[in-house]
Amino acid sequence: MRAAWRAEWAKLLTGRAAPAVPLGLAVLLTAGGVALGRDSVDPVQLRLLGVRLGQAAVAAAGVQLLAGEYGSGLIRTSLLAVPRRLDLLAAKAALLTAFVAPAAGLAVGVAVIGLPPGGALARAAVASVVYLILVGLLGLGVAAVVRNSATAVGIVLALLYLMPMVLRMLPDPDWQRVLYRLTPATAVQALTTSTAGPVALPLSPAAALGVVAAWAAGALALGAFVLHRRDA
Amino acid sequence: MIWRAEWLKFRTVRGWMFGAAAAVLIVVALGVLAATSVTMSCMDGTHEVDCPAPPTDSAGRSVADKFTFVHRALDGDGSITARVGGLDGTITYPPPDHDEIVRGVVPWAKAGLMVKDGTEPGADYAAVMVTGSHGVRMQSGFTRDRAAVPGREAWLRLTRQGDEITGDVSADGAAWQRIETVRLDGLPATVQIGLFVTSPNGMTVEENPQGGHAVAARWTQATAQFSQVSPAGGWTESLVGYSDYRTTWEQAHPPGHTETGGVITVAGAGEIGIDSENGLAVERVLTGVFAGLLPLIVVAVLCGTAEFRHRMIRTTLAAMPRPVRVSVAKAGVVGVVSLLAGLVAVAVTLPVASRMLRANAVVVLAVSWPTMLRIALGTALLLSLAGVLAYGVGALLRRAVPAVVAVTALLLAPPILAVTSVLPPDVGTWLLRLTPGAAFAIQQSVAAYPQLSRPQTVADGYFPLPPWAGLAVLALWALAAVAAATWRLRRSPA
Numbered sequence: 001m002r003a004a005w006r007a008e009w010a011k012l013l014t015g016r017a018a019p020a021v022p023l024g025l026a027v028l029l030t031a032g033g034v035a036l037g038r039d040s041v042d043p044v045q046l047r048l049l050g051v052r053l054g055q056a057a058v059a060a061a062g063v064q065l066l067a068g069e070y071g072s073g074l075i076r077t078s079l080l081a082v083p084r085r086l087d088l089l090a091a092k093a094a095l096l097t098a099f100v101a102p103a104a105g106l107a108v109g110v111a112v113i114g115l116p117p118g119g120a121l122a123r124a125a126v127a128s129v130v131y132l133i134l135v136g137l138l139g140l141g142v143a144a145v146v147r148n149s150a151t152a153v154g155i156v157l158a159l160l161y162l163m164p165m166v167l168r169m170l171p172d173p174d175w176q177r178v179l180y181r182l183t184p185a186t187a188v189q190a191l192t193t194s195t196a197g198p199v200a201l202p203l204s205p206a207a208a209l210g211v212v213a214a215w216a217a218g219a220l221a222l223g224a225f226v227l228h229r230r231d232a
Numbered sequence: 233m234i235w236r237a238e239w240l241k242f243r244t245v246r247g248w249m250f251g252a253a254a255a256v257l258i259v260v261a262l263g264v265l266a267a268t269s270v271t272m273s274c275m276d277g278t279h280e281v282d283c284p285a286p287p288t289d290s291a292g293r294s295v296a297d298k299f300t301f302v303h304r305a306l307d308g309d310g311s312i313t314a315r316v317g318g319l320d321g322t323i324t325y326p327p328p329d330h331d332e333i334v335r336g337v338v339p340w341a342k343a344g345l346m347v348k349d350g351t352e353p354g355a356d357y358a359a360v361m362v363t364g365s366h367g368v369r370m371q372s373g374f375t376r377d378r379a380a381v382p383g384r385e386a387w388l389r390l391t392r393q394g395d396e397i398t399g400d401v402s403a404d405g406a407a408w409q410r411i412e413t414v415r416l417d418g419l420p421a422t423v424q425i426g427l428f429v430t431s432p433n434g435m436t437v438e439e440n441p442q443g444g445h446a447v448a449a450r451w452t453q454a455t456a457q458f459s460q461v462s463p464a465g466g467w468t469e470s471l472v473g474y475s476d477y478r479t480t481w482e483q484a485h486p487p488g489h490t491e492t493g494g495v496i497t498v499a500g501a502g503e504i505g506i507d508s509e510n511g512l513a514v515e516r517v518l519t520g521v522f523a524g525l526l527p528l529i530v531v532a533v534l535c536g537t538a539e540f541r542h543r544m545i546r547t548t549l550a551a552m553p554r555p556v557r558v559s560v561a562k563a564g565v566v567g568v569v570s571l572l573a574g575l576v577a578v579a580v581t582l583p584v585a586s587r588m589l590r591a592n593a594v595v596v597l598a599v600s601w602p603t604m605l606r607i608a609l610g611t612a613l614l615l616s617l618a619g620v621l622a623y624g625v626g627a628l629l630r631r632a633v634p635a636v637v638a639v640t641a642l643l644l645a646p647p648i649l650a651v652t653s654v655l656p657p658d659v660g661t662w663l664l665r666l667t668p669g670a671a672f673a674i675q676q677s678v679a680a681y682p683q684l685s686r687p688q689t690v691a692d693g694y695f696p697l698p699p700w701a702g703l704a705v706l707a708l709w710a711l712a713a714v715a716a717a718t719w720r721l722r723r724s725p726a
Contacts (some may be wrong), residue, residue, distance in 0.1 A: 049655065053645065060637045067633070071541065150537075150632035151247075154530040157640050161648060162523045169266040169519065176269075 004082045004091040011074075012065075012095060044124050044194035047111050051128045051192055054107070055135045058100055059156045062139025065092050066223075067149035085227050089144060093220065096136045104132040120194035127191040127205055134209075135160070135184070137216040144223025159215070160184050177202075187211045234552045234561045242535065242565050251531035252569055255524040255615070256577045262520025263581035267588040270512060272595060277477040282593040286507045287354035287473065290418075291600040294511060295374045297353035298473030298502025300487045301346065303426025304466045309393045312345050312425050315405065316362050317385035318457035318497075319343055322485055323434050324450045330436070337364040340685045341431040342371075343456030343498070345390040347397050348424050349416070353473040356416045357504075359428065360388045360399035364454070366683075370399040370411040374505055377683040380411040395419050405460070426467065427458045427489075429500035437687050445687040451481045455499040467491075473502060508678040509686070511595035514604070515675040517585035518611055522644060524577065525618055529643070532566045532619040533635040536626025536717065549725050559627065559718040563620050570619030574612030582608060599677045610674030610703060617706045618643055621668060624713025628720055642709070643668045650690045660690040665697055668709040673702030 066089075069075040082088045108128045115121055138159070143152040163183040170176045180186055180202065187208035203211065242248055274283040286294040306312075321337045344361025358372035360380075367382040380401050387402040395418075399411040431454035438446045469489055478486070482501070489498040539545040552558050589596050599607075621643065626635040646669030650660035664670050673695035680688035688694045695702055 046656070049649070052649070053641065056637045056641055056645075060633045064633050071632075148247075150530045150534050150636050153633045153636045154526050157636070157644075158523065158526050161640070161644065162526065165519065165648070166262060166523055169262055169269050 004087045005094065007078075007081060008088075008091045008095045011078075012099070043115060044112070044121055045189075045192050047115060048108070048124060048128055048192035050111055051108070051132065052188055054104075055132060055160060055188070056157060058104070058132050058136045059139035059160065060153055061100070062096055062136040062141075063143040063149055063152045063156060065096055065143070066140055067143040067147055067152050070143075070147040071149055086224055089140075089220070089224055089227055093137055093140055096140055097133050100133050100136045101129065104129045108132075118194075123205060124192050124194055127209060130209060131188060131191050131212055134212045134216040138184075138212075138219050141216065141219025141221070141223040144227050145219070181207075182211055184212055184215055234557055235564065237548075237551070238558075238561045238565045242569060245534075245538075248531045248534065251527040252573050255528040255531075255570075256573050256580075258527070259518070259520040259524035259577035260580050260584070262523060263517040263585045264588065266517050266519060267585035267594075268592070270516075270589065270594050271592060272512075276475070283510070283595045285595045286510045286597070287352075288598045289354045289374050290356055292598055293374070293600050293603075294507045294597040295354055296473075296503040296505055296507040296510075297355075297374075299342075299428045299430035299504055300489065300498050300500030301348070301351060301424070301426055301428045301470045301472050302467045302489045302496060302498055303346075303348070303351070303424040303470060304463070304468060305422050306347070306392065306425040307422050309391075310425070311389055311391035312347075312461070312463065313387070313389040313405075314345060314427065314458045314461040315385075315387050316343055316345075316456060316458055319362060319364065319384050319454060320456075321431055321452060321454035321499075323452045324481065326434055326450070327436055337454050338431060338434050338452050338685065339363070339365040340503075340683065341429075341452070341454035342504070343429040343454060343458075344427075345388050346426060346428045347390055347392055347416075349419055351424055351470040351472055356419065358390070358397035358399070358414050358416060359504075360390050360401065360411060361428075362386055362388075362456075364431075368401050368411070369683075370414070371504070371683065372397070372414045372416065375679075375681060376414065377681070378412050381409070390425070392419075392423065392425070427461070427496060427498055429454055429456050429498040430502040430504060431500065432503040432685050435685050435687075445689070445692055447686055451479070451501065453481075453485045453487075453499060453501040455497055458496045458498065459494060461494075461496060464494075467496070471500075503684075505684050506678060506681060507597065508684075511597035512589065513677050514582075514586070514596050514599060515607055515677050517581060517589070518578070518607070518675055520581070521577075521611060521614070521675070522648070525615065525644060526640070528570055528573065528615060528619055529622040529639050530632075530636055532570065532622035533626035533632050533639065535562060535566050536623045536628075537630055537632045537635065540627075540630040545721075545725060555721040555725065556718055559714060559721055562627070563623050563714045566623040567616045567620045571612055571616035574615030577615070578608045578611050597678065603677055606699060607675055607677060610699060613703060614671050614674055614706065617671065617703070617710045618668070621706065621710040621713050624710060624715075624717045627717035628713060643671075643706075645669070647672050651693060655691075657689045657691055661696045664690055664695055664702075666705070668706040670695065670697050670702040671706035673697050674699045 069078055108125050112125055139156050142156050146152045164185045167176055167180050186202055190203040190208040191205055272283045273280050287297050289295045319337055323336050324333050326334055341364040342361045344359055346357055346359040348357040349355040360370045362368050362384050368380040368386050370378045387405040389400040391398045395415050396413050397416060398413040400408045401411055402408045431452045433449035434452045436448040471487055487500050489496055548558055586596060622639045625639050629635045646663040646667045649655055650664055676695050680694040
């Protein structure tokens with residue numbers, strides 16, 4: 001397991017894609033926070049709007065980490081070196097977390113600079129970082145299932161951005177309400193706001209994190225299953 | 233030759249054809265879903281009825297046309313002159329406390345003179361008027377609006393000469409100032425000319441934390457006094473566009489007119505203008521385009537990146553050593569395939585979904601046929617240009633994942649963010665002017681008009697650019713992306 005982790009680390013550092021991602025994320029978040037930091041009904045949500053943009057970069061990193069190897073054929077070498085496939089996936093997941101967490105933490109921190117500190121703000125900031133990590137893992141899981149990088153990224157982006165819009169067209173309003181609360185887009189809205197209250201929000205922050213975690217876990221579990229059963 | 237080769241390459245990749253077909257299916261399926269999910273019901277007095285369709289104007293657009301009209305017939309050319317003043321009225325439960333009924337007029341309450349092709353709602357008209365707080369204006373054709381002088385009292389004159397209607401304003405009834413002359417084509421020899429008063433609902437607008445505005449409408453009424461009217465006498469009263477049912481408000485404040493000592497007092501409530509509230513905008517059934525674009529973007533990006541990954545580009549350039557032609561042919565194939573996908577999607581979705589909506593007794597706001605054509609063709613062009621943009625970005629970056637993310641962020645994210653978040657309106661406005669997402673303006677059936685009192689910002693779904701200008705922004709982006717990709721292909725082929 002340690003060998004797998006170190007091998008992944010080496011691949012990441014020598015590749016050119018991955019380091020660009022946290023950088024891009026940091027720029028997006030910071031720019032969003034500073035440029036948009038004006039008066040609003042909900043300044044925290046406005047500052048953290050960068051989370052909603054930056055999540056695309058993080059998801060792409062998660063996808064690229066695995067689907068990139070399928071694209072170049074490197075995956076066969078990787079699996080030859082680490083024959084226990086779940087170890088490979090676990091190493092990648094751990095690495096992604098270790099990579100995204102500090103970058104997201106720093107970027108979110110800069111984005112909310114200058115806002116009056118408080119429990120709501122701290123909660124929103126921490127939740128944003130956790131959310132971004134989970135989105136990365138979601139990307140990794142989807143990549144393990146579909147293997148083609150462009151398709152995987154398309155699916156993840158659809159999940160992140162388009163689901164609420166599609167659900168709004170469902171005929172049954174009860175189903176609509178239930179499913180609407182299960183989308184990552186609703187969750188990120190609930191997570192990055194400081195106006196607490198069940199009236200304004202369709203989800204409590206804890207439930208929102210649960211929703212996103214369930215998506216990421218589901219994708220990873222399916223990915224692990226497929227990776228385990230299928231030829232590379 | 234090169235075109236056929238590129239088409240062959242596209243056609244034989246199964247995933248690509250599948251992606252293009254998926255785009256069509258998604259647009260159609262979501263359009264049908266949207267059509268089945270909408271229901272509408274209205275109250276007529278105390279019982280529930282199917283909603284009545286709003287009246288349509290001579291161009292076929294749904295309009296609001298409700299006012300009190302005190303009129304007489306005018307044969308051939310002629311004019312009407314009156315002194316309009318004493319604008320007053322009732323506003324129910326205004327902000328901030330919403331707890332009382334006050335005397336006053338809303339900013340767009342209107343009182344003045346009108347020439348109209350009969351008294352049917354939707355008939356052509358031209359009018360000069362004083363307004364609650366927007367001064368003296370001349371309006372015609374439900375969308376045209378021209379400001380003259382400030383003030384809530386004025387001498388007004390409206391003159392018909394052939395198809396031309398001229399409005400004049402004066403402070404004293406002696407020195408007249410021309411506002412403008414408008415043409416009403418096909419006006420019959422006999423028209424109705426007279427005095428009108430109307431007052432749109434008061435709007436309580438609250439910013440919605442999830443984006444957009446929450447609007448509550450409150451009934452208002454305006455009254456105005458017309459004196460020294462010439463020609464004098466012979467007036468008929470028509471309540472244009474009123475339903476037969478009178479609400480409690482209207483029973484207490486009935487619309488109509490009274491005449492005492494040469495002063496005619498007219499009371500009315502309603503709105504004259506384009507209607508965007510009493511029905512579903514037709515482009516709503518094309519919302520699936522957002523989701524359908526994603527598989528199209530993925531396929532188009534892969535068209536741009538695939539040959540670089542497999543080094544196939546060397547073979548291609550060996551067979552056709554002119555990179556510009558190769559690039560143009562590839563972009564062309566992607567553009568044509570996306571255009572066809574868009575045409576099929578629109579040609580199926582629009583008629584099927586509209587039919588289903590009608591079957592559900594949902595009122596779809598009527599648009600003129602050029603507008604309908606623009607929405608249909610424009611949506612297909614939007615898909616086509618989006619495909620070309622995605623191809624260009626893919627061929628420029630030569631890597632699929634960043635390209636898909638970049639195109640999605642540029643094309644799909646701005647309209648979604650502008651409508652469903654707390655983005656400040658000016659930021660949203662600039663996003664939808666500068667990014668390729670501006671192209672979704674091509675689907676807008678009802679434009680924003682400043683003379684209507686409801687909020688019409690980006691967050692409420694009104695695009696800042698006119699339809700074709702928005703599409704042109706996307707076209708420029710697509711052109712720039714393909715040009716940059718071609719430039720890179722010439723410099724470093726593989």
